[in-house]
Amino acid sequence: MNAFSSPNPAVSRRAFLKSSTIAAALGTLELRPGVRAAGRDIIKVGMIGCGGRNAGAAAQALTADPDARLVAMCDIFLDRVQSKREAIRAQRGAQVAVDDGHCFTGLDSYQRVIECSDVVLIANAAKFHPLHAMAAIQAGKHVFVEKPHGIDPGGVRLMQEACDLAHRKNLSMVSGLHSRFHAGYAETVKRIQDGAIGEIISIQEHFLRAPYGVTARKPGLSELEWQLSAQYRFRWLSGDDVVQSLVHNLDRTSWVLGNRVPLKCHGLGGRSSMTSPVHGDVFDHHSVVYEFENGPRVYALCRTTTGCYDEDSSLIFGSKGQASLKTCRISGENSWRWQGQCDPYQIEHDRLFAAIRAGEPLNNGDYMARSTMITVMGQLSCYTGQEVTWEQVNQSDFCYAPRPEVCHDGMEAPTQLGSDDSYPVPIPGQTRFDLREKAPASAKA
Numbered sequence: 001m002n003a004f005s006s007p008n009p010a011v012s013r014r015a016f017l018k019s020s021t022i023a024a025a026l027g028t029l030e031l032r033p034g035v036r037a038a039g040r041d042i043i044k045v046g047m048i049g050c051g052g053r054n055a056g057a058a059a060q061a062l063t064a065d066p067d068a069r070l071v072a073m074c075d076i077f078l079d080r081v082q083s084k085r086e087a088i089r090a091q092r093g094a095q096v097a098v099d100d101g102h103c104f105t106g107l108d109s110y111q112r113v114i115e116c117s118d119v120v121l122i123a124n125a126a127k128f129h130p131l132h133a134m135a136a137i138q139a140g141k142h143v144f145v146e147k148p149h150g151i152d153p154g155g156v157r158l159m160q161e162a163c164d165l166a167h168r169k170n171l172s173m174v175s176g177l178h179s180r181f182h183a184g185y186a187e188t189v190k191r192i193q194d195g196a197i198g199e200i201i202s203i204q205e206h207f208l209r210a211p212y213g214v215t216a217r218k219p220g221l222s223e224l225e226w227q228l229s230a231q232y233r234f235r236w237l238s239g240d241d242v243v244q245s246l247v248h249n250l251d252r253t254s255w256v257l258g259n260r261v262p263l264k265c266h267g268l269g270g271r272s273s274m275t276s277p278v279h280g281d282v283f284d285h286h287s288v289v290y291e292f293e294n295g296p297r298v299y300a301l302c303r304t305t306t307g308c309y310d311e312d313s314s315l316i317f318g319s320k321g322q323a324s325l326k327t328c329r330i331s332g333e334n335s336w337r338w339q340g341q342c343d344p345y346q347i348e349h350d351r352l353f354a355a356i357r358a359g360e361p362l363n364n365g366d367y368m369a370r371s372t373m374i375t376v377m378g379q380l381s382c383y384t385g386q387e388v389t390w391e392q393v394n395q396s397d398f399c400y401a402p403r404p405e406v407c408h409d410g411m412e413a414p415t416q417l418g419s420d421d422s423y424p425v426p427i428p429g430q431t432r433f434d435l436r437e438k439a440p441a442s443a444k445a
Contacts, residue, residue, distance in 0.1 A: 041067065042067055042068070042069050043065060043067060043068045043069070043118050043119060043353065043356060044068075044069055044071045044072075044116065044117050044118045044119070045058065045061050045062070045068050045069065045070045045071065045117060045118070045119045045120075045121065046070075046071060046072040046073070046074075046113035046114065046116055046117030046119070046120050046121065047070065047072070047073040047074065047084075047113065047121050047123075048074055048110045048113050048114075048120060048121065048122045048123070048124055048132050049074075049075060049121075049122065049123045049124025049125075050073055050074070050075035050077075050080045050081045050083075050084040050085075051075075051080070051084075051123065051124070053123045053146055053176075054084075054121055054122075054123035054124070054146070055084045055087055055088055056345065057121045057123055057144060057146070057176075057345075057349070058070055058084075058088050058121055059088055059091045059092060060345055060346050060348075060349040061119065061121060061144070061349045061352075061353065062088070062091075062092040062095040062096075063092070063346065063349070064346070064349040064350045064352065064353040064354075065353040065357070066095070068095060068119070068353065069095055069096075069097045070088060070092075070095060070096045070097060070098055071097050071098060071102060071116050071117060072098060072102040072103075072104065072112065072113045072116035072117055073085060073098055073102070073103055073104070073113065074103075074104035074105065074106075074109035074110060074112065074113045075105060075109075075124070076105060076106070076107070076225065076228045076229070077105065077225075077229065078103065078105050081103045081104070081105065082103060085098050085103065102116060106409050107407050107408055107409050108408070108409070110128070110132045110135065111135065114132075114135055114136050114139050114141060115139070117141055118141060118142065118356075119141065119142045119143070119144070119352070119353075119356065120132075120136040120141050120142070120143050120144070121144045122136070122143065122144065122145040122146060123145075123146035123176070124231075125228065125231040125237040125238065126146075126147075126148050126149075126150070126151050126231075126237070126238055126239055126243070126244065127151055127155065127236065127237050127238070127239070127400070127404050127407075128404050128407075129145050129146070129148070129149055129150060129155070129159065130149065130150050130155045130156070130158035130159040130162060130404070131155075131158070131404040131405060132145075133145045133149075133159060133162045133173070134158055134159075134161065134162040134165070137162050137165050137166045137169065137171055137173065138165070140169065140171065141171070142171050142172040142173075142174075142352070142356055142361075143162075143166065143171070143172065143173050143174065144174045144176070144348070144349065144352055145159075145173070145174070145175065145176060145368075146176035147175065147176045147177050147247050147248065147251075147368075147372070148239060148243045148244060148247045148372045148375060149175065149368045149369055149371075149372040150239075150369070150372050150373075150376070151237075151238065151239025151240075151243050151376070151400065152239065152376060152398055152399045152400050153373070153376060153393045153394070153396040153397060153398050153399075153435065154396070154397040154398055154399035154403070155399060155404070156369050156372050156373045156376060157369075157394075157397060159368070159369045159372070160365065160369040163363060163364075163365025163368065163369060164365065166361070166363055166365065167361075167363050167365060170361050171361055171363075172352055172355050172356060172361045172362045172363060173361075173362075173363045173364060173365055173368075174348055174349075174351070174352045174362055174363075174364055175348075175364040175367070175368035176348070177247070177248060177251045177364070177367070177368060177371060178248075178344040178345055178347075178348055179248055179251060179252050179255070179325075179344065180251070180255065180344075180364070180367070181344035181347040181348045181351070182342050182344040182347075183338075183340060183342045184328035184338040184340055184342055185252070185325055185328065185344075187328070187338055188323060188325055188328045188329075188330065188338060189252075189255055189256055189325070191323075191330060191334075191336065192256055192316060192318070192323050192330075193256070193258065195320075196318075196320070196321065196323070196330050196334040196336070197316065197317075197318030197319070197320050197321040197322060197323050197330060197332060197334070198318040198319035198320030198321065198333075199318060199319045200256070200257070200295070200296045200316055200317070200318050201296055201317050201318060201319060202296045202297055202298070202299065202317045203253050203256070203257075203296055203297075203298040203299070203314075203315065203316050203317070204298075204299050204301075204313070204314075204315045204317070205246060205249035205250060205252075205253060205298065205299070205300040205301070205313070205314055205315075206249070206301050206302075206311040206312065206313045206314075206315075207241075207245045207246055207248075207249055207301075207302040207303075207311075207312050208301065208302065208303045208308065208309060208310050208311045208312070209303070209304065209310045209312065210304065210305065210306045210310070211232075211274060211279065211284070211304040211305070211306070212232045212304070214230075214233070214278055214279065215230070215278075216278060217230075217278065222413075223412075223413040223416065224410070224411060224412070224413040226413075227280070227413050227415065230278075230280060232244065232280075232282070233278070233279055233280025233281070233282055234280045234281055234282065234415055234423075235280075235281055235282055235400065235415070235426075236400045236401070236402075236414050236415060238282070239375075239376070239379060239400075240282045240283055240286075240379055240382075240383075241282060241283065241286055241302045241304055242267070242269075242286050242288060242300070242302060242375050242378045242379040242382060243372070243375045243376055243379050245302050245304075246286075246288075246300050246302050246375055246378070247371060247372055247375045249300060249314055250290075250298075250300060250371060250374045250375055250378075251367065251371035251374075252314045252325050253290075253298050253300075253314070253374075254367065254370065254371050254374060255367070256316055256325070257292065257295060257296075259366070259367060259370070260292055260293075260295065261292075261370060261373075261374060261390050262290040262291055262292050262298070262374060262377070262390055263291050263292060263293050263389065263390055264290075264291050264387055264388065264389040264390065265288050265289060265290045265291065265377055265378050265381050265387070265388055266288070266289055266381055266386075266387045266388075267286060267287060267288035267289070267378050267379075267381035267382035268286070268287050268382060268385065268428065269283040269285055269286035269287065269382035269383070269428070270283055270284075270285065270425075270428065271283055271284050271285075271425055272284055272285060272305065273305050273306075274304060274305055274306075275422065276422075277417060277421060277422060277423065280415075280423055281415055281423035281424060281425050282304075282425075283382065283383075283425065283426075284303065284304050284305050285301075285302070285303040285304075285305065286300075286301065286302050286303070286378070286379070286382045287299070287300070287301045287382075288300045288301075288378035288381060288382065290374070290378070296317075300378065312326065313326050314326055318332070320332050320333040320334065321333055321334060321335070373390075373393055373394065376393055377389075377390065377392070377393045380393070380433060380435070382428070383426035383428065383431050383433070384426070384428060384429075384431050384432065384433065385428030385429040385431075388435075392435050393435065395435075396435040396436065398433060398434055398435050401414060402414055
């Protein structure tokens with residue numbers, strides 16, 4: 001048995017690939033693929049996931065177009081749907097047109113939101129991002145989907161299929177990798193590529209900080225509900241921190257390097273102090289070294305521990321100087337600093353809705369899946385302690401069990417507390433995954 005073998009079963013993705021388009025349930029406007037919204041037609045917006053990120057995305061979407069209306073919302077928990085509805089309404093007033101009948105709950109409630117919407121905003125557990133994005137595109141809807149764009153090779157491959165289908169159907173597919181929408185970052189990248197720091201020697205990516213809001217388990221929640229409410233703490237839902245957090249950093253790295261991909265990587269990671277059950281089964285530190293053909297080495301580090309040194313940076317070291325992408329600054333022979341201001345979170349929605357109005361779809365599929373796959377290979381290397389190649393992950397359909405299309409309300413949570421009152425975690429050098437796993441031929445039709 002090699003370093004990537006596992007008994008995880010392969011389940012057909014037929015459920016994704018055979019879903020049908022359903023007419024919108026609200027209002028009179030139904031945007032046909034590739035057709036712009038004429039005049040000031042209402043554009044119906046739906047939310048899949050009602051956490052803080054999607055609440056922000058919804059407010060930005062409504063800000064981007066005064067004739068956009070939020071018409072449907074879903075989440076696992078009804079109280080979260082209702083509280084976010086009121087929070088967004090406090091910002092955008094009458095643009096929030098979600099009645100109680102369009103507040104949906106459950107793992108299959110994404111389908112109801114898609115039925116009601118022209119534009120679907122997806123920001124829930126990342127395991128489901130590819131499934132939900134594909135379902136929305138198949139139904140003829142424009143999509144904004146948060147990062148990461150999958151948590152495993154099978155998921156990322158499905159997201160690429162969704163991006164390709166959106167292109168064929170003249171639909172917008174916009175990524176939450178907001179760095180690409182930041183004017184200062186774009187100018188800094190251009191100067192680096194034009195030689196401002198000379199030959200790139202190495203790149204250092206850091207995202208070191210305390211863990212995302214860690215809260216105690218609420219009484220009365222089932223194990224599944226608890227894990228869904230604390231998605232960042234569980235690998236089967238979030239993919240862990242290289243995928244969740246370093247995806248922004250490694251997207252910037254790939255961008256600087258002309259959208260190149262690494263040949264291979266090796267990583268290390270584990271748990272040092274964030275080990276109580278409330279922290280789930282994720283690692284609290286990771287380090288990954290990426291190797292590019294005829295290019296620099298990239299050193300990527302993330303950590304989610306309290307009481308430690310914190311840093312969020314993208315640093316590019318060259319033969320003539322150094323660039324800091326996060327501060328839009330170049331030092332050395334060609335010192336320079338960008339002086340502007342930019343809100344890339346708002347700009348990504350401004351461009352999405354402008355594209356819909358113009359009938360000129362915006363599709364970020366040229367980088368969103370690729371950048372996510374770079375993080376997936378790094379995460380797998382940290383878990384196993386083995387070198388992982390780009391060829392391996394791109395030829396694989398491996399998914400963390402259970403596959404998203406078979407998840408349902410009331411199922412048994414796939415991760416359970418052990419006899420030592422902790423959740424089991426990967427053990428580098430012992431953990432095995434099967435990167436040879438392939439989707440059934442019928443699922444690829």
